[in-house]
Each structure stands twice: as C-alpha cells, then as structure tokens.
Amino acid sequence: MYRFVLNRFISLVPTLLGISFLVFLMLYLVPGDPAQVMLGERANAESLAELRATMGLDQPFHVQFYRFFTGLLSGDLGRSIRTHEKITTEILQRFPATFELTMASMLMAMTVGISAGIWAAVRRGKIADLLSMILATAGISMPVFWLALMLILLLGVFLPLFPVSGRLSTHIYFEPITYFYTLDALLQSDFEAFGDILWHLFLPALTLGTIPMAVIARMTRASLLEVLGEDYIRTAWAKGLSQRMVVLRHAVKNAFIPTLTVIALEFGYLLGGAIITETIFAWPGVGRWLFLAVQARDFRAVQGGVLLLATVFVLANLLADVLYAWLDPRIRYDKK
C-alpha cells in the first residue's frame, strides 16, 4: 500500500512536467501577444519592444522554456505579468477560498446525496424514490448560472436570509493567517466572524453542491439496488437482521465504491475553481483568477494555475484509490 502511494507520488512528476510543457507550448502558440494585450490602445513600437524585452518575450522559444523550467525546479513560478504579484502568493491567497467552498458544497452534496440515494433505493418504486430521482434529474440538468440566480432571488431577495456576494461582511475585520477564513476565525476565537463566514458560504455552496448532490444520489441508488439483489444480502435477511442493519451495515459499504469514484472526481473538478459560481457570488477563488489570467495572456499565471489544478486533480484521484482499498479489503494494489 505504501509503495503504491509512493509510486503514485513519483508518477506525479512526469505527469506534471508533461502538463507544464504542454501548457507552455499552447500559450506560446496561441495568437495574441501578451504585450499587445496589456498595452491595448496605447501600444506603440517603443513601448511594445520594451515590454516584450522586460518580460523575456523577445527570446526564442527554447530560451523562454528553459527560464520557465529552471524557475519551476527551484519552486519559483515567477511573478504575474498582470498583477506584479508572485504566482505562489496569488495561489496561496485564493486557493483556500476555493477549497472552503468545495468542502462546504461537497459536505452538502454528500450528506443529502447519499441519504437521498439510500432512501430511494430502499423505497424503490414508491413515491419517495420517484420524488428524489425527479429532483436529482432536475439537479443535474439545471445550468449553474440559472440555479445561482434563482437561489439569489429566492434566498437573497424575496426572503433576504443570506448575503448574495463575497466571503465576508464589510464590517468584519480579522487578520487572515492561512486564508482559510473558517480556520483563521476559529484560531482567533472570533465567533462573530466565523458565523459571518458560514453565512456567506451558504448560497454559493448550495449552488455548487447541487449537481454533485444529484449525481451522488443517483449513483448511490443505482449501486445500492445492485448490491441489495446479491446473495449475501439475502443471507442477511434470512438471518433475521433488521432492515437498518442490512442496509447500513451490509449493503451500503459495498455499494459505496462507485459513489466514492464520483465524489473524488467531483472534488477534483470543484477544486479547480468554479468560474461561473465564483463570478456570480464574487467569490475570490482560483477559477476566476485563472480566467482573468487567460484573458490577459498572463502566461506565467496560467502555467502556475494549471500546474496547481493538475496536482490537485491527481491527488484527489490518488486519495480515492487509497480509500477504495480501505473500504474493500479485496482491493490491493501491491503484488505480493
């Protein structure tokens, strides 16, 4: 098991190198000179040449790639050409926002999705099943921007219970240490801020969590139904176990593996930053930042951002693999 995890970690290195080269190549080939985009209407021969020179854009491809690559090896992603800030700082300040949002939405998605899935499977064919699956299908089919606006209208305007944008009320001040605001507020025992943070988290998390919630519910239902038809479950019934015992102890654990795959994948996607949700709720996460970087042809920021996202995605999948083995002792990755 440890060797498996270690191997997966080692295989991360060539994956990321490949990704960084591809990203670099793509940004090099894409039309639109970063200097030209930055200068806009004000571009003239002199300012263009000077800006290109200071950004190293006047160098041939291999020199540019060599610079980027040596920087990468020493852990330096450089500074954003759009904001003059270190790429690592930009990411460290924004990733926690995305991470918190992802955690909150996955928490909602998992609790509601798994319970609904189990409920529907147990009451297969009954009203409860039909109702939860209709809702799940609706959840999957809803476009995120529409859902976001509807939730804002419903819970932000008609019933003004929740704030519609941002991570914090303007009158709340506390020192950000880790930029994980919930953690920072708790570390400083600032419960007013903590409540305010959760309050702001609710609507975007619900928006972002709805699709995974629906996917998880459908997945749980389908695999649980399959498991419930197996022999060992019949044995469990025959032993006279209660429904609760049969379903929760015997069936759910085995039915959980496909659901776990879905959860891990959704986690990976969400951690990449949800551009639409972040934009609508003015959430200062990585998705929106990366989007602006692409628009401005801020190649250094895009490279750094894509590397981060790739790492996170690979790690989320690795975690899922490890969890499989833990959940199902039959799955072993080491050859004895």
Added chain:
Amino acid sequence: MIIPFLLIVLTLAACGSEKQQLTTLVFGRGSDSVGLDPGLETDGESFKVCDNIYETLVAYHSESTAILPQLAHSWDVSADQLTWTFHLRRGVHFHDGTVFNAEAMLFSLGRQFYKDHPHHKVEGGYRYWKDMGMDDILAELAAPDDSTFVIRLKKPNAPFLSNLAMNFCAAVSPTAIKKYGRDYFKNPVGTGPFRFIEWRKDERIVLARNDNYWGPKAKLDRLIFKPIQEAAIRFLELSQGTVQGLDNLNPEYIDEIRDNPELQLLTQPGMNVGYLAMNMDKAPFDDLRVRRAINHAVNKQALVDNFYQGLALAAKNPIPPTLWGYNDKITGYAYDPNKARALLAEAGFPDGFETELWAMPVPRPYMPQPDKIAQAVQADLAKIGVRARIVQWEWGTYLDKVSNGEHPMALLGWTGDNGDPDNFLYVLLDKTAAVKPAQNIAFYKSEELHKVLVAARISADRDQRSKLYQQAQEIIFHDAPWVPLVHATQTAAFHRGVSGFKLHPTGSKWFHSTAFTP
C-alpha cells in the same frame, strides 16, 4: 442536515449583526485593482483607489481638467518655458510618517525618469510615464532645497503640466518603496486624505481616513472598494443597500435607478471617443469624396439610441465636448444617404464597392458592444452600395494588425488621459503617429495639421492653444480621416444618503469630500 446548518448559521450571523459605528462607504465595481503603485498601473480600477491614497504636485479642478495647486502651493515658469519651479507645501507627511519634501518628489519622479535610479528597473517599466512621452519632455529634475522642486524641459511643452496632475506623477513614500521593494504595489503609502488598511485580492480594498491630512479631512471613516463581477449582482447589492455606490452602470439599469427614490444617478459626458478609421493608405479611402460619403452614410444618432440607451453623444469632432478647445462651430457630416451616394458616384463608384469593416472583439469603455455597432454601420453602408464584410480578430492580434495598417476600415477608440486636447489629436491624428505600428490608424498624414498641433504643444498661452486646437479640428473635419462616432457617457449611482461626490471627466474617483448618512 441543511436545516440545522441553516439554523446555526443564522443564529451566529444574528449575534454578529450589531452595526459598527464607523461611517463606511462601500463602492462596488466590476473588477479588482491590479496594483496600487501609481507609477506602475495603467488600469482605471487601480487608479480609482490610488486617487484617494495619493496626491500630485498639481491637481485637476473637481469638475473640469483645469489645473489647481495641490502638493505644490504655487509654481513659476522661466521666460524660455523650460524651467518649472514648484514651491511645495510644508508640514505634509506621508501616511507612514515620512516627511513630504522636494527630495521625496525627486524620488517619486526620479525612479521613473533616471535609468540609473536604484528603483528604476521594474518588469514592464513605468508604462504611463513612457506613454505620456515624459522621457522626451524632461531634461532634468532637481531639489535645490526642501520646499523647492525644479523640472527642466528639453523643449517647451504645454500639456506637460496636465501630465503632472495624473496619478503616475503622484508622490510616493521613499521609505515605503525602499522597505517593500517589489511588493510596494500592495503596501501603498501616499499623502492623500485616505490611508491604506488592507487588501484582500478580489474581495475588498479598505481605506481609512487620514487623520493627519494637511487639508480638510475626509468625511468618511472607511472607504471600501468591493469587486463584484456580475453586473446584475452589483446592482442588486446597491438596491439592497449593502453597497452604497457603483460606476460604469449597465444601460439596462438606468431607468430602474431613476425610478428608485432610494438611489441617485450621476452622469457626465465622458472624455473618450469611439471612431471608425478609414485607412488612407488604401484605395478607395485615399479619395476625400469616398471618406466624406462614408461620413454621410453612418447614422450616429441611431447608434446612440440603440446601443448606448441614450447614454452617449453622437460625435462630430475627434475630441469630446468636455475638453477645452472643442470646436462647436463645426457642423459635422449630417446623416444623408443621398448625398453619400452622390459623392460616391462623383468619385467613380456609382454602384459602390466591396470592402472590409474591422471590429474589436471585446467591449471597450467607449464602445460596449462593438460587434453590434459594426453590424449597424455595415447596414448603413449597404444603403449607399458599400458592401462591407465584418472582420474580427482576437484583441491582441486586432491591435497588432490595425497598427500595421492591414485594415481598410476599422473601429477603435480612445479614452483621454490628462484632459489636454493634445492627448487626443497629437496621439491619434498627427502624421508622426502614422508610423507603423501606428496609433494613427487612419494613416492620415497632414503637414498642415502637424504644424498646428506642434504650435499648440509649444505655446504656453491657453487661449492661443485653444484657438489652435479649434483650427486643428477644422482641418480634420475637412479631410475626414475618421467617422467620429460617439462619446460614451460616464455614469455612477449612489445611495440617497451619499452626498458630495462628483464625477470627473478623467474618470477619477475622489471621495475626500463625500459624506454618507445611512
């Protein structure tokens, strides 16, 4: 799960809902600042914040681009117009306690000017300094004593004083720049009415009143700039009162703001122009009659009504009417398709011709919907037999190609920097700007205009300059290198309780005399 969570959150939120006693104004905008070093930034969202932290030697009048004293209480100019001596205000301090004096001013401008200055080398360079041609204008900076700052010029240049009022010429604390180095952009220290408190990227920038300010103190305790990307959400926050001010309003919300007694709307003709340039290096646009025909063919008022919801002014000159020197006697080319057809026939195109109309791929402040404007102009041209195909490129490529003159006709525009007509006319239409990669994308090369513009640049007499610019506009009107289309209006909306805020032609946002009673 959700219901208990809801209850906890709402209870916690309710505990914390006791309002602070500080007078805070939250200003919403579409995106965050890029940085807060006035020498480095080029975008409006950065300057909006810098406007309140920093000050300059001279400043604009609160409602016009007339120049008033600020950190310099007075100045003299030598007889040869080459030596400008500024007498600095005493008793002014930066927010970090550093004394403001001539040395500090020398540092602030010197870091941008002198190549051997220890803080000169920055990635991307001091772009505004270069764009405004300061390297070509200035010969030397000097600080003979604490309260005297001297600037010597290479040759007389009148627009130079207006440049000094711009943000990039602001006084920055030398102590802070030495301390923070490349991270100064997020630790700004100026002399202005507000001091910097915190910046959470993409979330908020918080400024507090500078209680040691040398002039009348600001009325707000806190000024917060909050980026909210979605226009609908921005407007919602304003209507709910969680944000007290917004700028660059979407035209679709204008009526709603007018109808809402809780809100007030501010508008002002913007210092910008959106235009259609005809490439005079290419036939048939080398023919004056063709250019005039195109001018008569475009229905500008329809563009204003349909794509700006009335929040723009149909243009007849390259400079907007908010600028001094605007020539209102010029009638402009009236919308007259018949006259246009006649002119085309006269030029040898009775059946019109085929051409291309290039359009920007991105909304610009002077033209929020360039693709729709292009379609409308295309339809107008079709009426006189000119069959124009619309061509679009990715923004960077677009700028590159038009500056190299690959287009027959192209849409573009300009937002003024310093409130001097030179900043429109010389930059966009002088023959020296028609060298590739050009900013004069009509490739209009008029010797007559060049003489007038150079004379206006050198003269120190504002009345004489004004006359020269009026003459320049007549020459341009006669030669018709562009179809000047529109001057977009700048807008802002505030909560009813906000008072004392004024829109400025340069787009600057000063909050030092703004008050807010909730």
